[in-house]
Amino acid sequence: MDVQKVDMFIMSNAKFFESHQVNVIRERLISIDDAKWRYISTLQLKDPTTSLIVSILAGGIGIDRFLIGDTGLGIGKLLTCGGFGFWAIIDWFLIQKATKEKNMQKIQQFLY
Template identity: 50%
Template sequence: MTLIEFIYGFQEVYGGVPPQRQPEFLALYTSTAKNPTVAFALSVFLGSFGIDRFYLDQWLLGFLKLITLGGFGIWTVIDWFLIAGVTYEKNLELAQRLASSLSAPRS
């Protein structure tokens, strides 16, 4: 996923949140969303140990990278190009989950 795709997707999700719940949505989103720059830095400096995947809550992939030392370095280099897109996807999924929970009627 590219940054442009993420922005359009986020705007669509945000538009579906009731206006009175939008500040709550933004507060929850900004406190839990993952930073693509941090994910990239972790991938560059600690990617061989799977830290970038642990950061994105992808425990199985992180563990596999750890025990193979980043797929003998190959997986680590590939992740340098993929990690930002994965972060955008995770953040958009988070936004969709938050929007659906905030759009549901309160009981």
């Protein structure tokens, strides 16, 4: 794979992943073939900052968890009104990391 193309991908998408994962992703992207590159370049990754904003505004009803694809947790938050408010507040601190983990899971489907 073209290193320049990989570096451009990393520069524009590094905020979607944990910092310690970026080098691993870069190395794997360099070694993949062009057929997989087409799929990776069109991936729709979730923005952790958007998830945090949604969590602050509507986390009490689970919208933040639905947004990142955690349907079960979203239903749990919805039925308990955000764990009676406690779960919603805790998610303000955890939702960005959970979003980055979901993004990593999504890209790993094509890297391995």
